[in-house]
Amino acid sequence: MLRPTSGTATLLGTPSTQLDSTMFTRVGYVAEGQEMPDWMTVRGFMDYLRPFYPTWEEGSLLRDLDLPDDRRIRELSRGMRMKLALASVLAFRPELILMDEPFSGLDPLVRDELTRTLIDRLATEDGTPPTVLISTHDLAEIEPFATHAAMLHNGQLMFAEPLDVLLDRFREITVTLADSTQIARTFPRDWMCPESSGAVVRFVHANGSSESLPQEIRSALPSTQSIESTSIGLREIFLAVTRTQRSAA
Template sequence: MKLAIRTEKLSRRFGRTVAVDGVDLAVPEGAIYALVGANGAGKTTIIKMLMNIFSPSDGHAEVLGTDARHLAGKAFTRIGYVSENQEMPEWMTTGAMLAYCRSFYPQWDAALEQQLVRQFDLPLKRKLKHLSRGMRMKAAFASSLAYRPSLIVLDEPFSGLDPLVRDELIEGLLDRAPETTIFLSSHDLGEIETFSSHVGFLEQGRLLFSEEMPILSNRFRDVTVTLERPSSLPDNRPASWLQPEIADCVVRFVHNNYKEQITERELAEFFPTARSFSLDPMPLRSIFLAVAKSGRNQRSSGANEARRINA
């Protein structure tokens, strides 16, 4: 499997603050990979290291087979990059900006440029400083897609945009998907769930998981067990049960390693007198909340135990 992006123990510190902590990424060529997490999780810092804007404090990153620290000049003719706070020559008209960019990319596709202008309904004679945020993002997308890059890197591209503009930008991306790799960061889980092929979840600078979207969706279930009489949670319950809780005759938890027949047999063994079992698929947002809350609870328990030992 050829990789468009690969990192090994990628880390970045700002003084005593660890922004990215030992991240291992493997983004296959042709993937639509979404790196998700809350604001401040380290997503933008990772992208800036991939784009050689920041140097890693530790570890290594490769982009299209090149050490990210050596990306410069012609290497960027194969990479499209759009950030949430894209800087643009505001004094230029949209048309002049596209013409200016055209001269830097030998593979610029004039026919595709015109297609994107029509698709995004770009006002070519209007100055960029007079465009709405949504229209400015459309112009940035057009200037980054028209030269058919091998890799498109997007940092929070849909933040603050209305649903119609987001849909138009996503459609423009998906049109390019057969010929490129797309790597984007986002905290808008509902949007990326509809079109991403792979997803990585970043929290406090650490990558908690990185998987193909169908595999991730298939292994998580929201489990509800209805008992015949009030009971307690099993002491020897598996680590794959996240956030277990019990109220009267109802047990609820998130199962993070669901395997159809095996899991159902396991539940029957733990709850032999159960009246019913419900194992429901979960949306991406619910999966991330379960993983994040479970991780925070574990860290809190570890900190409390450390304080008890040191007391």
């Protein structure tokens, strides 16, 4: 719908500027505030969508998501609307599911139901499971089940890699010094969010598991007495990278 100002993107091997109607039977989309025909009932909406797709395997989706067949969409809560949007996508078994802020504003129970249904449905279907791409700021929600993570900042891709690799290399480093007067006024550029208190220096390092890091630290802080490395989560990684980029700007 929108022409790119720069860069390129492909969807299932097809350039984004060349998508046709057949592609949309292979791609599912679930988004915060997704528009649906409010006057339809849950059952009527699912029946309306069925003829549009070559494959439709609804099964027990509505029951699994506790969605009442006879309730009109306008009467559904925010969480139930999101569950209906997910059901309408999972039913036609797309190859790719795009989810834009699917957990925003939802209570913990609904978030758990959405996540469980998504994972269970992907795990029990025959054949190759679809790829699920989630764009979200609710990082704690996706960390338990995401396999890969990518971060965009001001139009730039900061990283894109397997989640386990990312979580292994980003570490919070705590350095204790023998002499607090030896703390440098400036720190190496790749030390993210450095702060000091007395004889202790803390920072986030993007290669915190590197074997060469102790030598790098001792070069910058000659009176280093001890070094501790602590794993951090996606939220902490996001904050460290974002704050570093803003400081650089």
